[in-house]
Amino acid sequence: MPLNYAGLWTVPLAKLAPDLKAPVHGRDKYAPEDIDYALSFRPEPGLLKSLPNLKVVFSLGAGVDGFLTDPTYPRNVPLVRFVDHGLSREMTQYVVMHALMFHRQQRYFDHAQTERKWRQTFPPRPTEDTRIGILGLGEIGTMAGAYLRDLDFQVAGWSRTRKNVAGIESFAGTGELHAFLARSDILVCLLPLTPDTRNILNRETFAALPKGAFVINAARGGHLVEDDLIAAIDSGHLAGAALDVFQTEPLPESSPLWAHPKIAVTPHVAGMSDPWAATRWVLDAMARHARGEKLANIVDMALGY
Ligand code: NDP
Numbered sequence: 001m002p003l004n005y006a007g008l009w010t011v012p013l014a015k016l017a018p019d020l021k022a023p024v025h026g027r028d029k030y031a032p033e034d035i036d037y038a039l040s041f042r043p044e045p046g047l048l049k050s051l052p053n054l055k056v057v058f059s060l061g062a063g064v065d066g067f068l069t070d071p072t073y074p075r076n077v078p079l080v081r082f083v084d085h086g087l088s089r090e091m092t093q094y095v096v097m098h099a100l101m102f103h104r105q106q107r108y109f110d111h112a113q114t115e116r117k118w119r120q121t122f123p124p125r126p127t128e129d130t131r132i133g134i135l136g137l138g139e140i141g142t143m144a145g146a147y148l149r150d151l152d153f154q155v156a157g158w159s160r161t162r163k164n165v166a167g168i169e170s171f172a173g174t175g176e177l178h179a180f181l182a183r184s185d186i187l188v189c190l191l192p193l194t195p196d197t198r199n200i201l202n203r204e205t206f207a208a209l210p211k212g213a214f215v216i217n218a219a220r221g222g223h224l225v226e227d228d229l230i231a232a233i234d235s236g237h238l239a240g241a242a243l244d245v246f247q248t249e250p251l252p253e254s255s256p257l258w259a260h261p262k263i264a265v266t267p268h269v270a271g272m273s274d275p276w277a278a279t280r281w282v283l284d285a286m287a288r289h290a291r292g293e294k295l296a297n298i299v300d301m302a303l304g305y
């Protein structure tokens, strides 16, 4: 069952700002012209456009594709995204966990356990020789990369602009994508979903990875061509994948991803915004906005993130 998001936010809002009028769309009656600020994650298309006096939209998640894929989104209204240490940390845990599960062959040992078999093996390659590539070296990618670097993996990141992060090699722009992929034994996607990055995890991308590479997608389902991934794994080119996000969510029961022995599936839970932290952030940002201060983490409408 998807979580009832509105229900999650109303409790902290009522506790932290009891005097604030905060109607829940679809549950409470409200006059569209009374709404100054909107808090949302994947608003129904057209909803934000229907609020004529909207001053700021707060994205309760880090990714804002749920707003910008709506062609009616009022682009003159600032969209601010949630950037939070706790959220980045949860995402980092997911990435590190799946990188280590692959590196330490945990699924192989899980399987051996079901057969009561004592199957000792060495890791396929030493940690220092294992190259991890992170697509998207932003808030989350940088934190995940730093933890993996500190575990002695060779970490590189790919971003639009060049980065200078100690111990992490930086690749930038489409011109350097192929070289980045060619050195990535574990490929992690932490990109925002934009027209430039949609379907970036595709047949050509997988072919550019070294044989036996593993793919972790914790960003958006729209990044991944699911059939291409299955074909690359079934052909033996890729070793497997960990997926938290899908083209269609909830992932339909009929999807072959569920039962694939080399794919780990989770239901978009890699990083969940803490409602209390996010509510404190929204209230603080609203106060700043009311004082005429500039808000941090405003989405660049042209870039889409
Ligand atoms: P940021 O905006 O901080 O980082 C995005 C990174 O992607 C930046 O390094 C940016 O480059 C890079 N990038 C964007 N477009 C391109 C491009 N065309 N080519 C190369 N690099 C590009 O985002 P966050 O780290 O905060 O979040 C990343 C994503 O993680 C979110 O958008 C969301 O989709 C996903 N997410 C998923 C969650 C889950 O539960 N599964 C939870 C939270 C987030 P540059 O730095 O040069 O601008």
Ligand code: OXD
Pocket: 060, 061, 062, 063, 064, 271, 272, 273
């Ligand atoms: C996010 C998410 O973008 O939870 O924060 O997917």
